[in-house]
Amino acid sequence: MNVWGLLTGGLILAAAYIHHGLGTRKIWLPALAKLDEAQVSQRIKATLGFMWHGITLWSIVMGLMAIYAVFTQNSAPEFAKAFYLSICLLNTPFAIVATLYGKLVYDKFRASPQWLLFWPISFTSFLAFISV
Amino acid sequence: MGLILAFLLFATGCIHHFRGGGSIWAPMLVQWQDVKQKKLVKGTLGFIWHGVTLWFIGMTGLALYAYVTPHIAQGIYLSLAIQNLSFAIIASLYGKLVYGRFLASPQWLFFWPIAVAAFVAYSGAM
Numbered sequence: 001m002n003v004w005g006l007l008t009g010g011l012i013l014a015a016a017y018i019h020h021g022l023g024t025r026k027i028w029l030p031a032l033a034k035l036d037e038a039q040v041s042q043r044i045k046a047t048l049g050f051m052w053h054g055i056t057l058w059s060i061v062m063g064l065m066a067i068y069a070v071f072t073q074n075s076a077p078e079f080a081k082a083f084y085l086s087i088c089l090l091n092t093p094f095a096i097v098a099t100l101y102g103k104l105v106y107d108k109f110r111a112s113p114q115w116l117l118f119w120p121i122s123f124t125s126f127l128a129f130i131s132v
Numbered sequence: 133m134g135l136i137l138a139f140l141l142f143a144t145g146c147i148h149h150f151r152g153g154g155s156i157w158a159p160m161l162v163q164w165q166d167v168k169q170k171k172l173v174k175g176t177l178g179f180i181w182h183g184v185t186l187w188f189i190g191m192t193g194l195a196l197y198a199y200v201t202p203h204i205a206q207g208i209y210l211s212l213a214i215q216n217l218s219f220a221i222i223a224s225l226y227g228k229l230v231y232g233r234f235l236a237s238p239q240w241l242f243f244w245p246i247a248v249a250a251f252v253a254y255s256g257a258m
Contacts, residue, residue: 023176026172027172027173027176030170030173031173034167034169034173035164038163038164038167039163040164041159042233043156043235043236046226046230046233046236046237047156047237047239048160048177049226049237050219050222050223050226050227050239051181051184052180053226054219054222054226055180057221058218058219060218061214061218078203078204079207079210080207081207082198082204082205082206082207083207083211085194085204086194086207086208089190090187090190090191090194090215092190093186093190094179094180094183094186096186097179097182097183098183101175101178101182102171102179106171106174106175108171108175110172111175111176112172112175112176112178112179113172114176
């Protein structure tokens, strides 16, 4: 069994839970209240809203893909490799931007602390990829 | 189909960054300056916005990589189809359910073609 793959799946599902549970309460709902206050257009609110909730579903899907890859690694190793590579390469952009954005724009690494979630996911998915 | 998928992904990344940046993100930042907002909130939404640009570039690279490495292509195309499908579903539903208009979040116009192209590329790579 690919332990790194299982860990990747667990981390991604945990990140989805944190994003949806904690993030929505602490970030999205206060943001939405301020967006209403600033009377921004429906299109802006809907775009940011769909991105926010889309990330929840995207994370759930990625987590399930990682877990699926763990259990099909022996019968379909190419799929497992592709899934881990894809998860690694598509989480790394978010890890890089999250690390730089808060520091460069707001001078605080903790202004966008989500790199704390994205880097471990990128790292473990890379380890899962090379251990297939 | 793999090349068409890569083109769609790259074009969507450009549209997100340039057109979306000009008509959605920049106006929002301007309007937001009038209200007090926590750095955590602004930093999070900002990193998501710019992260999505880089995410599209990453997906374009993956689609091109799949095109030149047939033995792993199927898995990559399937992965791209599933991941984009999740955004296509939310974009289609969110604008309609929350704001009563499908065009409130019109990005499903990009995500559905990408998801379908990725699935067709997956089927073709079998």
